[in-house]
Amino acid sequence: MNVSLKRIQAIIVKDYKEFSRNYAISVMILFPLLFAFMYRSDGAEQATMYAFVINFSLAMLTSFVQACLIAEEKERNTLRSLMMTPASMLDVLIGKSALVFIISAAVLALSTYIFGYDTSNMMVLVAAIGISILLYTAVGTICGLYSKTLIEASLSIFPVLIIFTMGPFALVFEEDYPFVKVLRYLPSSQLSELLNALEIGATTNELIMNLVIISIWAIVLTVISFVLYKKRLMDR
Amino acid sequence: MKIQAVVVNGQKIIPSIEVGLQKQKVIGIQTNVQRKKILLAELAEQPDTYVSLVEQGEYKRLTVEELLRFMKNISGHDKPVGTMLRLFQLEDLRKMKISHLPSSKQIYLSLLRIYYAHQQTIVLEEPYFQLEEQERLVFARLLQELSAEKRIIILTSNLEDALISCDEIFRLDNAGLHQLDFADADSEPPVQEEIEEAEFKVQKIPTKKNDKVILFNPPEIDYIESINSMAVVHVGGETYSCALTLAELEERLQHYGFFRCHRSYIVNLQKVRELITWTKNSYSLRLTTGQDSVVPLSRTKLVELKKLLNI
Numbered sequence: 001m002n003v004s005l006k007r008i009q010a011i012i013v014k015d016y017k018e019f020s021r022n023y024a025i026s027v028m029i030l031f032p033l034l035f036a037f038m039y040r041s042d043g044a045e046q047a048t049m050y051a052f053v054i055n056f057s058l059a060m061l062t063s064f065v066q067a068c069l070i071a072e073e074k075e076r077n078t079l080r081s082l083m084m085t086p087a088s089m090l091d092v093l094i095g096k097s098a099l100v101f102i103i104s105a106a107v108l109a110l111s112t113y114i115f116g117y118d119t120s121n122m123m124v125l126v127a128a129i130g131i132s133i134l135l136y137t138a139v140g141t142i143c144g145l146y147s148k149t150l151i152e153a154s155l156s157i158f159p160v161l162i163i164f165t166m167g168p169f170a171l172v173f174e175e176d177y178p179f180v181k182v183l184r185y186l187p188s189s190q191l192s193e194l195l196n197a198l199e200i201g202a203t204t205n206e207l208i209m210n211l212v213i214i215s216i217w218a219i220v221l222t223v224i225s226f227v228l229y230k231k232r233l234m235d236r
Numbered sequence: 237m238k239i240q241a242v243v244v245n246g247q248k249i250i251p252s253i254e255v256g257l258q259k260q261k262v263i264g265i266q267t268n269v270q271r272k273k274i275l276l277a278e279l280a281e282q283p284d285t286y287v288s289l290v291e292q293g294e295y296k297r298l299t300v301e302e303l304l305r306f307m308k309n310i311s312g313h314d315k316p317v318g319t320m321l322r323l324f325q326l327e328d329l330r331k332m333k334i335s336h337l338p339s340s341k342q343i344y345l346s347l348l349r350i351y352y353a354h355q356q357t358i359v360l361e362e363p364y365f366q367l368e369e370q371e372r373l374v375f376a377r378l379l380q381e382l383s384a385e386k387r388i389i390i391l392t393s394n395l396e397d398a399l400i401s402c403d404e405i406f407r408l409d410n411a412g413l414h415q416l417d418f419a420d421a422d423s424e425p426p427v428q429e430e431i432e433e434a435e436f437k438v439q440k441i442p443t444k445k446n447d448k449v450i451l452f453n454p455p456e457i458d459y460i461e462s463i464n465s466m467a468v469v470h471v472g473g474e475t476y477s478c479a480l481t482l483a484e485l486e487e488r489l490q491h492y493g494f495f496r497c498h499r500s501y502i503v504n505l506q507k508v509r510e511l512i513t514w515t516k517n518s519y520s521l522r523l524t525t526g527q528d529s530v531v532p533l534s535r536t537k538l539v540e541l542k543k544l545l546n547i
Contacts, residue, residue, distance in 0.1 A: 010309035014295065014302070021297040021333075076293025081349055084286050085311045 003094065007087045011095025015069055019099070024150075025068050029107050032057035036111035047199040050117045051192035054129065055168070057111060058136040058188075059161045062104040064154065066140025069096050071153035074144075079233070089233055093226070097137050104133045119198050124207050128194055131211070131218050135187055138221035139164075145225075145232045168192045187217040237357070239278050249274055251412045257357060257387040262379060264390045264402030266416075271408055272361065272391050279359045279389070286353035288360045292346045296335035300326050300345065303334060311352040324348055325374055340368040347375060350382070357387045364397040376401040439488065443469050443476035450476060454492035458507050458525050460485055462500035472525065495541060497521060497533045505544075 020026050035056060039049045073079040073092075082092055108129060119125050139160055147153040167186040174180050183189055194210040241252040250271055255263065267275065280287045295303060304317050304324075321327050326345075334342060343366050350358050363379075364372050379388060379401050392398050395416075398405050406413045440451040458470045460482065467478040467485060478485070486496050493505045503521055510522040512530070519533040533541065 006312075007310050010306055014298065014306045017302060018295060018297045076295075077289065077291050078293050078295060080289075081292060082310070084353065084355070086354060087310050 002088060003090055004087075007091045008095045008098065011087070011092060012099045015096055015099050018072075019065065019069065019103075025065060028061050028064055029103065031060055032107050032111040033114060036115040040115045046117065047195040048192065050112075050115055051168070051188075051195045052165075053111060053115060054108065054132075054195075055165045055188040055191060056161075057108060058104070058132055059139075059157065059165050061107060062100055062133055062136040063140035063143060063160050064157045065103065066096065066100045066137050067143035067147065067153040067157060068150055069100070070141060070144025071147045072150050074147075075149045083233065089229065093141065093229055097141070100137050100140070101133055104137075105130070108133070120201070121198055121204065121207075124194070124198065124204055124211070128191055128211060128214060131214050132187060132191055135214065135218035135221055136164075138218070138225040141225040142221070142228055145228050164188045185213060187214045190214050237282060239275070242274050242278065244274075248410055250278075250408065251410065253408070253413045255389070255406075255413070257389070259385065259387055260383060261403045262383050262388045262390060262401055264392065264398035264405040265408055265413070266392055266395050266398050266405060267408035269393055272393055275391060275408070276359070276361055279391075282357070284355045285357040285359060286350060286355040288347060288350050288358070288363070290361050290365070292349070294334050294342060294346050296342075297333060299331055299333050300337075301330040303345065307349065307352045311354065313352050320351070324351075324378070338368075340366065340371050343367060344371040344375060348378075351378070353386075355386075357389070358382070359389045359391065361391050362393070362397065363390060364400055365392070365394065372400060439492070441469065441478065441480075441485070441488070443478045445474075445476045452476075454489055454494070455504070455506065457489075457494075457504055458523055458529060459501060459503040459531050461531075470529065473529075495537075495544065497531060497537050497541065499534065501531050503531045 032053065035053045039053055041049060070079075073082070079092070083089065140157075143156040143160065144153055147156050164186060165188060167183045168189040170180055170183050171189065174184075184193075190210045190213045194207055194214075197207055197210070237255045237257055239250065239253050239255070241248060242250040255265075257263065265275070276287060276289065279285055295306070298306065301317060301321065304320055304326075307313065308315075308317060308320070315323075321330055329337065329341070334345060337345070347360070347363055350360065363375065367375060382388065390398060390402055395405070405416045407416055408414075439454060441454060441457065443450050443452060452469065452471060456471055458472070460467055460469050460478070462468070462482050465481075467480055467482055469476045469478050480488075482496070482500065482502060486494065486502055489502065494502050495505050497503045503523070507523045507525060508521045509524045511533070512520040512522055514520065517535050519535065519538055521531045521533050523529045523531065
């Protein structure tokens with residue numbers, strides 16, 4: 001499987017134009033910024049609120065856009081045609097993921113700025129969010145592969161939104177229902193925990209556990225999305 | 237290129253066929269929709285083959301120029317976008333978004349993807365079906381040019397579409413591929429047609445059964461016998477009565493390979509399987525039709541029959 005930078009670039013340019021001209025999808029970049037603006041505060045709960053904004057943006061922007069880009073390509077049968085060009089399936093997947101990564105990173109950076117979140121340990125923050133973007137891109141790929149049309153893709157994001165974004169909030173019931181403890185290991189809960197720990201000035205060593213768990217999620221989901229991508233394209 | 241036989245629900249839909257492909261020639265295959273779909277799936281499995289389907293969509297939010305640039309970059313095609321725009325006669329529309337183009341133009345644009353295919357064999361499904369006159373002309377010309385380098389197959393259920401740009405046309409049915417022969421209408425002398433028309437006569441044998449009049453084509457008939465001076469026509473094991481006399485029938489049917497084998501029998505020689513000799517003076521003809529239908533053959537007629545069959 002050969003990967004060509006020129007072809008990846010062509011796919012990024014093409015998908016960027018399609019994305020920016022499809023307002024139903026590109027409007028999604030406004031939500032993280034809007035949420036950051038609404039919830040911006042200096043209070044004690046700052047880290048929790050910030051974690052919510054980030055987790056929400058990751059599902060609503062990263063996963064959603066990725067799922068839509070793949071589903072739309074399938075809906076119009078252009079993916080089949082792409083497969084017959086020299087472009088490998090990896091070219092297509094990397095091209096799309098790269099575009100989604102760039103958009104997500106830019107929007108999240110901007111919303112962090114709007115929110116006014118500041119931390120002494122920038123390295124850990126960037127690493128945590130960077131890995132999270134990869135993870136949610138993989139989730140988006142899986143959603144996109146299981147949907148045939150744009151509408152299906154946008155609906156398939158809701159389970160992701162409910163489980164991943166709302167998961168950390170269910171931890172409130174931890175004392176009544178012990179099994180809720182599992183949710184602690186969701187990447188979103190881990191990100192929230194990490195941000196809270198950063199707030200009280202934890203060292204990098206103390207945060208390494210959170211980062212590892214998020215990375216494991218990212219690796220597992222990426223592998224699953226690759227395998228599925230290959231399998232589902234072969235079936236057609 | 238070889239295609240294996242396809243069997244659906246125990247019925248042979250497509251027999252195994254072999255298509256002789258060569259450059260400079262556009263091959264058309266005309267068949268029904270079911271066979272077309274199966275054949276397309278089979279062709280997609282072939283190595284080094286680009287299959288263009290009817291439902292090919294397009295990146296509709298790109299402009300024409302952006303699409304061609306994308307196709308160029310993704311396929312590694314070497315001609316600059318400007319040259320291709322001129323070649324495709326799309327210069328006026330270069331800045332137009334594809335979704336704003338008329339539908340005929342959109343389909344034309346999707347078809348142009350074959351120009352960027354690196355595969356040596358190109359299969360097109362119904363390329364002309366939804367195109368308007370102008371796009372048809374341009375596309376037919378482009379296809380002709382492309383056929384110099386590539387082997388092109390057009391699959392269609394419409395013979396007229398195949399006629400637009402195919403050099404050789406085949407019809408596919410459950411028996412296999414049959415080449416259709418198209419002589420130019422101009423080359424045939426018109427006089428001949430007139431003669432043919434004048435000579436053409438309806439040759440049906442009218443029969444009656446249960447007060448219904450049934451007409452048979454002569455080749456359908458197995459044999460005719462005379463019972464009580466009434467002609468009885470045997471077709472596939474059934475009997476039908478006929479108002480004509482045997483002499484009249486014999487005259488009408490002798491051009492169709494019928495033979496008066498007995499005073500009261502006329503047999504369709506195409507359906508005779510066996511000449512049975514009972515004794516020195518008694519003979520019969522066994523027919524190929526499933527039932528044991530045996531027709532007597534008189535001794536005087538045997539000589540005539542032998543002469544007829546060169547035995």
